[in-house]
Amino acid sequence: MAKKLKGDSFFLSANDLKTGSVVYYNGDDWSEKVDKAKKINRSEIEEYENIAKKFEDECIIISPLFVELNDDGTIKKLRDIIRKNGTTF
Amino acid sequence: MYQYSDKDKQIVKNRTREFLSQVKRRIDGNLTEEEFKPLRLMNGLYLQLHAYMLRVAIPYGELSHIQLNKLAEISEKYDKGYGHFTTRQNIQFNWPKLEDVPKILNELADVEMHAIQTSGNCIRNISCDHLAGINNEEVEDPRPWCEIIRKWSTFHPEFSYLPRKFKIAVIASEKDRAAMKVHDIGLKLIKKRNETGFEVYVGGGQGRSPFIAKKINNFVKKRDLLNYLEAILSIYNEMGRRDNIYKARIKILINELGEEKLKSLIESKFKKFADKNLLLEEDEIKKIKNYFKLPINNPIKSSIPVKKNKEYNIWLNQNVIKHKLAGYSIIMVSLKHYNQPPGDATAEQMKKLSIIAKQYSHGEIRVTHEQNLVLPHIKNSDLFSVWNKLSALKLATPNIGLITDTICCPGMDYCALATARSIPISQKISQHFKDQSIQDKIGNIKIKISGCINACGHHHVGNIGILGLDRNGEESYQISLGGSADEKTSIGKIVGPSFSEKELIKAIQTIIETFEKNKKNNEDFLSVFNRVGIDPFKKDLYDKSNP
Structure with missing residues (x-):
């Protein structure tokens, strides 16, 4: 999950198992609201990988991933921006 | 059109029930994603960026008006009100919820449709010329052969876990409208000394290593077709690489072994199979062919309405093709309106098009590999009326074959x-x-x-x-x-x-x-x-x- 990560801060995201919707981890739970997403530092990656695994095992989410952030806290990659905002056309 | 037998209906319903149980077990935590993934893929269900995606088969690109209407209903009820027609004559829904998918499959089964083998390492939907049976150039209608292959390949016990996905296309004229030579197997019906049979092409494909299929047999008799396909698939199943996903397609096998070597392996295998289980009897072929009789029998006297309407005349010139029966035309329905994603159709477009197909095209619609639709049997005298209706739905963009038909x-x-x-x-x-x-x-x-x-x-x-x-x-x-x-x-x-x-x-x-x-x-x-x-x-x- 964290193999090719660059950058220093991230959101933890996934798809909701039942609906497939894009969700973000807010520190307790998963929500479609990105503004509630918890900012994670590089040093915390392993801890949050374990958290993601726990929710996967509980059949809450699938396909967890870390979303790279810019210094100002905005999402860096186009793919992740599309996941957040929806289609671009 | 092909009609499901009771056995077909039972198979599809059973599969739907089976998948419902698998989904329940997944949601209840009795199946891990690793265990569930191959099961959902066998039912055409992917996980994309924002949501699940369900790919539904449209065998050889043929739809009834009832089926198209059902697709529209599904897109409204379970998705976001549209569907996406693909280059292999399938339709994709981009936003279904996992727990709704068994319900969707159940509704599809009611109209003789399914998502079986639209994904996974198996023989996929058989694709075909969208003008099959209605053009003057073909040796014979290739659709019955697609159906024969579909029956053989669906749930084939030996070929459900191939090294990689496997795509077959069938055409029957010199003109290739199905991209036959970029398929794993391309079949072309030809006539040789008064007998009809198949030229067989193997190893075409795109992806990161594109190859054009190579002709490995100049003439396979109709009765031998399934035995010959069984021979090709058996060799591929045995020898195709399973250690590297990028080298697993039959196109790589033929290029690693060489054309002659692969051909000789297939021929020896075929000799073992010939005259055995899969030999096709004439009455069996005839039975399938009966499903594909034209809904119209005779030429009629029906002329194309002459109108002083520039848009109508441009459309006539660009989107209307001659039918093989005099008095009829084929309408190419463009899904490339300037503001629409190519291949997308809204629920309203699908619903209204199904009504048009019922009223004017003997209830038939086709899907092209170039992501457009076809109304195959339109009386010439109805062309202006149909154009008016299609225009109102933004389905009459006169761009078939032009630069905006991407x-x-x-x-x-x-x-x-x-x-x-x-x-x-x-x-x-x-x-x-x-x-x-x-x-x-x-x-x-x-x-x-x-x-x-x-x-x-x-x-x-x-x-x-x-x-x-x-x-x-x-x-x-x-x-x-x-x-x-x-x-x-x-x-x-x-x-x-x-x-x-x-x-x-x-x-x-x-x-x-x-x-x-x-x-x-x-x-x-x-x-x-x-x-x-x-x-x-x-x-x-x-x-x-x-x-």
Whole structure:
């Protein structure tokens, strides 16, 4: 999950198992609201990988991933921006 | 059209029940994602960027008005009110919820549809010429053969876990409208000394290693078809690579072994199978053929309405084809309206088109591999009425075969594998070349756009192929020229370094200008490219001294 990560801060995201919707981890739970997403530092990656695994095992989410952030806290990659905002056309 | 037997209905219903149980077990935590993934893929269910995606088979691209109406209902009830027709004559729903998918499959089963084998390493939906049975050029109707192959390949116990996915296309005329030579197996019905049989092509495909299929048999008798296919698949199943996903397709096997070696292995296997289980008897073939009789029997006297309406006349010229029976026409329904993603149809469009098909086209609709639809049997005298109705639905864009009739994969707007977006590129091209007189002047041209090297948008075989790449986090587009998916199949040549999204339309415009200045008489783009080669295009695109 964290193999090719660059950058220093991230959101933890996934798809909701039942609906497939894009969700973000807010520190307790998963929500479609990105503004509630918890900012994670590089040093915390392993801890949050374990958290993601726990929710996967509980059949809450699938396909967890870390979303790279810019210094100002905005999402860096186009793919992740599309996941957040929806289609671009 | 083919009608399900009671056995077919039972098989599909059983599968739906089975999947319902699998979904329940997954949600309840009795199946892990690792265990569930191959099961959902066998039922056409993917996980994309924002949601699940369900791919539904439209065998050989043929739909009844009832089925099209059901697809519309499903898109409204369980999705976001539209569906996406693909290059392999399937339809995809982009937003279903996992827990709704068994309900969708159940509703599909009610109209004799399913999502079985639309994904996974098995024999996929059999594709076909969208003008099968209604054009004058073919040896015979290829659809019954697609159905025979479909029956054989569905749930084939030996071929459910092949090294990789396996795609088969069948055509029956010199003109290839099904991209037959970029399939794992391409079958072409031919006549030889008063007997009809099959030319067999093997090893075509796109993706990161594009290959044109090689002819491995000049004539397989009809009765032997399934035994011959069984021989090919058995060899592939035994010898295809399973250690490397990128080298697992039969195209790699044929290129590693060599054409002659693979051919001889298939022939020896075929000798063992011949005259055994899968021999097709004449009455069996006849039984299937009976399902595909034309709903109209005789030519009629029916003339095309003459109207002083410019738009109608442009449409007649561009989107209407002669039917094999006098008095009838074939309408190509464009799914490339200038503001719509290529291949998308809204629920309203599908619903109303199903009514038009029922009223005017004997209830039939076809899907083309170029992501358009077809109304196959329209009385000439009805053409003006149908045009009016299609126009109101934005389904009469007169651009079939023109520069705005692009093939395009979903790209990064939906697909988890994509490295760049493709739909917005297609829309920009549409907007840029929207003017009808410009499109007419350019003439026949195929632009095909893929959002990654997997080539779902067929960029390798586009006259102009566009491949979206990720260059250090930026979208970048590589252009290839001279590809073709028709009877003279060719793989395009990469023209040079890629272009940014902003530079791309200017580059396409330059390519069109180079074509126009080299064009003689009525030559189309591909003829010009084949005559002058890639150099003039390179020069105009990259030579900085060129103003």
